[in-house]
Amino acid sequence: MTTQTTQLRAALALTELVTHPHLRALSWTVSPEGVLSGYAITDSGTGSVVDIAADLMGTPGFVERKAFRADSGELRGVAELTTTWREVLVDVRASYPLALPEPEPVGDSSWxxxxxxxxxxxxxxxxxxxxxxxxxxxxxxxxxxxxxxxxxxxxxxxxxxxxxxxxxxxxxxxxxxxxxxxxxxxxxxxxxxxxxxxxxx
CATH class of the missing domain: 3.30.460 (Beta Polymerase; domain 2)
Structure with a gap:
């Protein structure tokens, strides 16, 4: 498969993905090799946009989640999907916060x-x-x-x-x-x- 053909297929796949109303939070790029990548950095949620992408591409259950600490020290999670769709290699990721605000104290120290x-x-x-x-x-x-x-x-x-x-x-x-x-x-x-x-x- 030529690079031009790969790029064309990636462009066609991207056209379909960007029109999906629930995937608009993702920013997309196409590499010179024709790999289609979508990424989002969110302030809430659990990266569900990646689950939506997986359902759309017929690969539910293939989403992996990992935890990491950002340079700022914040604990964050990332949902990741790597699959082939429309004969195009697609990589979708969404980062989201894992650290939750400390709850108000409940009870006393004797509990x-x-x-x-x-x-x-x-x-x-x-x-x-x-x-x-x-x-x-x-x-x-x-x-x-x-x-x-x-x-x-x-x-x-x-x-x-x-x-x-x-x-x-x-x-x-x-x-x-x-x-x-x-x-x-x-x-x-x-x-x-x-x-x-x-x-x-």
């Missing part, structure tokens, strides 16, 4: 949930910690590996796991008697990757 929350908030993989009541806590983490996720589950007493897309949620009771709802951003993707490679949890 077990408050004590556990104070212990967890400075952990590097912790995205947010919310005290629900005296012995109830919600924790969101961004594990880098499946082993990290298993350590979080063990540490916070997570038993029953529910996986929806890239996100896994477990509920359990910590050693200090706090009921914990633990959410792992990207944990579902990590488990799927290990399963596909023939590994074990």
């Amino acid at each position: 077990p949930a408050v004590q556990l929350a104070a212990e967890l908030r400075d952990e590097p993989q912790v995205q947010s910690v919310t005290v629900e009541h005296q012995t109830g806590l919600s924790v969101v983490v961004v594990p880098e590996t499946l082993a990290d996720w298993e350590r979080w589950r063990t540490r916070l007493g997570g038993l029953t796991e529910t996986v929806r897309g890239d996100t896994a949620t477990v509920s359990g009771e910590s050693e200090c008697g706090v009921d914990v709802r633990l959410t792992g951003v990207g944990a579902g993707r990590l488990a799927s990757a290990v399963a596909l490679s023939g590994g074990v949890r």
Whole structure:
């Protein structure tokens, strides 16, 4: 296939994508090799524009999400899709904030949930910690590996796991008697990757 043909196909694919009303947040470029790239930097959400692009191209479930720290120190996530559509290599990415505002203090320092929350908030993989009541806590983490996720589950007493897309949620009771709802951003993707490679949890 000639470079001119590749560029033409990329241009035709781009024409179709830019007319989609839900993809207007993406900025597009076409490389000299004919690779079509779309990118967005957002201040909210979870990069759902990439999921919309995946549905449009017939590749739902192929979106991967990762966490990273920007140069500013902000914890951010990025949704990524790489696929071939209309015989064109397409790369779509959207960056979004992961760090959430600190919730208003709930309860007092004698509460077990408050004590556990104070212990967890400075952990590097912790995205947010919310005290629900005296012995109830919600924790969101961004594990880098499946082993990290298993350590979080063990540490916070997570038993029953529910996986929806890239996100896994477990509920359990910590050693200090706090009921914990633990959410792992990207944990579902990590488990799927290990399963596909023939590994074990």
